Amino acid sequence: MAAGQRVFALSCVVQQYAWGKTGSNSEVARLLASSDPSVQISEDKPYAELWMGTHPRGDAKILDSGMMPKTLGQWIAENQDSLGSKVRATFHGQLPFLFKVLSVETALSIQAHPNKELAERLHLQAPQHYPDANHKPEMAIALTPFQGLCGFRPVEEIVAFLQKVPELQLLIGDAETTQLQQSVDRGPQAVASALRGCFSQLMTSEKKAVVEQLKLLVMRISQQVSAGNHMKDIHGELLLELHQQYPGDIGCFAIYFLNLLTLQPGEAMFLEANVPHAYLKGDCVECMACSDNTVRAGLTPKFIDVPTLCQMLSYRPSPSRDRLFAPTRSQEDPYLSIYDPPVPDFTVMKMEVPGSVSEYKVLPLDSASILLMVQGTVMAITPSAPAAIALQRGGVLFIGANESVSLQLTAPKDLLMFRACCLL
């Protein structure tokens, strides 16, 4: 890499968590293999996450950094103006976001992330579980059909499940169930309080009772499924699948409280503070603020903190379609869609460029950004680099603030790119 170069390719860190898709089933592994043909994919190993950023547990390496190999984090520390003046001042000289690709085979825990105020308190009280004092808003954009749980269902749906799934109703009890039924006509505050009562009752149920009721439900669904009835009205197959992944786990019942979404490629969900969620299956790009603060309550072998979770959640039911986060079309660039969540830490851009175009100019931004090539082959030309940088599927490019980059298409193939940045 030349001195003064401010746009360069990165080699990013793969996390092989057990819940990841294995081998070439994983989009993470496929991206890795196409960007670097020397990588051997192990078909029996999980490839869960690709981390594109400066997080200490997965700081990206600068490719072609010469005699003195460097990570992106080290480079940014020495080249602070590359962040952009506002980003540098607001986020104390750090890249404010972590950009990822996720390939999910088995469900990730039911969780929520604290807002800043709660994060500060949790970090003070239990730093071993809450490692920093920052909030952690997240956004997931599907690359393949991506299934997840997000936010509370409308109360009418939950009440209907309580009728159709007596095993669940038994754990919650008659008093809380009646409260929830009656709350519907009494306004959002009554709903929130009744919902909190029901959900807390469920999550604090005795383990023995949970295991017993799940066993009964699994038996009932299995019998029906083998008789050809898939019990779609109570998500029978999903329940069986989750129970197989996490036998006896209280989180299996969460599908009756939380909206079940399947995002199609390009569709997104934004997870603001205190919204309960779980990723179930599929591949996505994800962007988040720099934090590890997750409050978990099920579908996980990790530390769970039910009291904190039940207390912090926003008990605001909404239909699942309201949980989709729609991008806006750019006025300046017909190929650009912008996913701009209501938090300062990050914005994600999606660029879909037809293969018939010979050149595509990436907009200069007053923010450092990271670009992932999901599809397509280009040469990137930029003033600070002495030579063009080859970029193909799986390639990742760091772009310093205010740098202009021209992508020359070297094959008549449509481009699909995602770019994380911070628009203040």
Ligand SMILES: [Zn+2]
């Ligand atoms: Zn999360």
